[in-house]
Amino acid sequence: MARMKFICDAERCIECNGCVTACKNEHDVPWGVNRRRVVTLNDGIVGAERSISVACMHCSDAPCQAVCPVNCFYKTEDGVVLHDKDLCIGCGYCFYACPFGAPQFPQAGAFGLRGKMDKCTFCAGGPEKDGSKAEIEKYGRNRLSEGKLPACAEMCSTKALLAGDGDVLSDIYRERVMRRGRGGDLWGHATAYGRPDTKATAPAVQSIPQKS
Amino acid sequence: MKKLLISLVSLAALATFAGCGEQPQTITAKPGTSAAKPDDLPYGEGKLYADRNAWQLQLRARADTQNEYKRFN
Numbered sequence: 001m002a003r004m005k006f007i008c009d010a011e012r013c014i015e016c017n018g019c020v021t022a023c024k025n026e027h028d029v030p031w032g033v034n035r036r037r038v039v040t041l042n043d044g045i046v047g048a049e050r051s052i053s054v055a056c057m058h059c060s061d062a063p064c065q066a067v068c069p070v071n072c073f074y075k076t077e078d079g080v081v082l083h084d085k086d087l088c089i090g091c092g093y094c095f096y097a098c099p100f101g102a103p104q105f106p107q108a109g110a111f112g113l114r115g116k117m118d119k120c121t122f123c124a125g126g127p128e129k130d131g132s133k134a135e136i137e138k139y140g141r142n143r144l145s146e147g148k149l150p151a152c153a154e155m156c157s158t159k160a161l162l163a164g165d166g167d168v169l170s171d172i173y174r175e176r177v178m179r180r181g182r183g184g185d186l187w188g189h190a191t192a193y194g195r196p197d198t199k200a201t202a203p204a205v206q207s208i209p210q211k212s
Numbered sequence: 213m214k215k216l217l218i219s220l221v222s223l224a225a226l227a228t229f230a231g232c233g234e235q236p237q238t239i240t241a242k243p244g245t246s247a248a249k250p251d252d253l254p255y256g257e258g259k260l261y262a263d264r265n266a267w268q269l270q271l272r273a274r275a276d277t278q279n280e281y282k283r284f285n
Contacts, residue, residue: 002268065241074246077253084248127249130259145254147261147270153278164275165268172279179281 003079003166004122005193006153007173008053011183012160015040015051019152019161023055026123026151027140033104035120036152053152053161056081056102056120057192064094064103080122085138088116099191122163123150166193 015038023029023036036055042048058081065073065081072087073094094117095103108115125142128135135142143151153163162169177184253259254267261267277283 002271061240063239065246066239071245071247073241074248074251075241075243076251082248082251086249087247124254127251130252130254142254144271145259147267147274149271149274149278154274159278159280162275162278164278165272168272168275169278172275175279175281 004058004164005079005166005169006055006057006122006150007162007169007186007189009160009162009173009176009183010050010052010185010187011180012158013038013051013053014158014160016157018155018157019053022151022155023120026143027121029118029140030106033106033118035102035104035118052187053156054100054102054188055152056098056122057100057188058120058122059192060194063097063099067093067097069093074127076124080124080144082121082124082126082139083117083119084127085116085118090114090116092117100188120150123148 017038020034020036020038024034027035029035036053038051038053040049040051042050058079060079062073062075062081064083065075068083069091070087070089072084073081074083075081090105090108092103092105092114095101095105102119104118106115106118107113121139123141123143125131125135125145126139128138130142130145141151143149148154150163153161156162162172173186253264255261255264261270
C-alpha cells in the first residue's frame with residue numbers, strides 16, 4: 001500500500017517560492033491563506049542558511065485529527081489527511097496542535113472572525129465528488145485522482161521538495177545522500193512520520209550549524 | 213482511636229500523593245471515528261484510472277521522475 005509523504009531537502013531548497021506559487025495558483029487559494037510556505041533558518045549566515053518548504057505533512061498520527069472536537073478529519077487509504085469543511089467550526093484547535101503550523105483560517109468577516117480551516121490536501125481534494133465544482137471551490141483541484149502528484153513538488157525546480165509514495169521518496173533521497181555524502185537529516189520527518197511511541201518530536205534542524 | 217488515626221493518616225497520605233501520578237498526556241486519533249462524509253476513491257469506474265494498481269503504477273512512475281539520477285542516466 002502506498003503511503004503518501006512529503007520530503008523537503010534543505011540542501012537543495014533555494015527559497016524560490018515556486019512551490020508556494022504553484023499551490024496558490026493550482027487551488028486558487030485566497031489572500032491570507034498559505035497552504036505552503038518557505039521558511040529560512042540562519043538567514044544571512046554564510047554556510048549555515050537553509051530553507052525548507054513547509055505545509056501539512058500528512059502525519060502518520062495526525063495531532064490535528066486527534067484534537068478536532070467535531071471529528072471532521074479523515075485519512076485516506078494512502079495516508080493523506082483531509083478534512084470536511086462542512087463540519088469544521090473554525091475553532092482553531094488543530095492550529096495549536098499542528099507542529100508545522102499548517103492549518104490556515106481565512107478571515108470570514110469583521111472583527112477577525114475565523115472561517116473554516118484550510119490546509120494542504122496533497123492535491124487530493126476533499127470528501128466531495130472528485131473533480132466536481134464543489135470540491136474545487138472548497139478544497140482546490142484533485143490532482144491525485146488524475147494520476148498526478150502535488151503541484152508544489154512537481155513544480156520544484158531543484159527537486160528539493162519531493163512528494164509521493166514514501167518508499168519511492170526514500171530511494172530517491174538515499175541515492176542523493178550517498179552521492180553527495182552529506183545532508184541525511186530530513187527536517188520534520190521524524191515529527192510527521194515517526195512512530196507514536198518514539199520521542200522524536202524535535203525537528204532535525206539541530207543538524208544545521210548554528211552561529212557561535 | 214488508633215484505627216481512626218490510621219485511617220486519617222492513610223487519607224492524608226492518599227490526598228498528598230494523589231497529584232504525584234504521571235498521567236499520559238498524549239492523545240492519538242482513534243481510527244474510524246471521523247464524522248466526515250465518505251470520500252470516493254481516486255480510481256474506479258468512470259475515473260481516469262479503472263483500478264488501484266493502474267493508478268498506483270502511474271503515481272509511482274510520476275514520483276520516479278523526481279529522481280534526476282534516474283532520469284538523465
